[in-house]
Amino acid sequence: MPYKAMLVALAFASVSLLSACDSEMTVYEPGVYKGKHDETATREAAQQRAEPLRERALSGMTDR
Numbered sequence: 001m002p003y004k005a006m007l008v009a010l011a012f013a014s015v016s017l018l019s020a021c022d023s024e025m026t027v028y029e030p031g032v033y034k035g036k037h038d039e040t041a042t043r044e045a046a047q048q049r050a051e052p053l054r055e056r057a058l059s060g061m062t063d064r
Helices: 003-019 043-061
Strands: none
């Protein structure tokens, strides 16, 4: 492949790859959660999970 044709192909590949990039930027504020609300991350959900996990942990230790 001639040198000029290789340069043209490389330039075309570079331009096509760079044009595919998304130019939008998300700006986050420190200390502010902007995601979807997670029902499993609430205090009530954690308290509901605590007792079954405690029982399972204690049942695993009783056979020793």
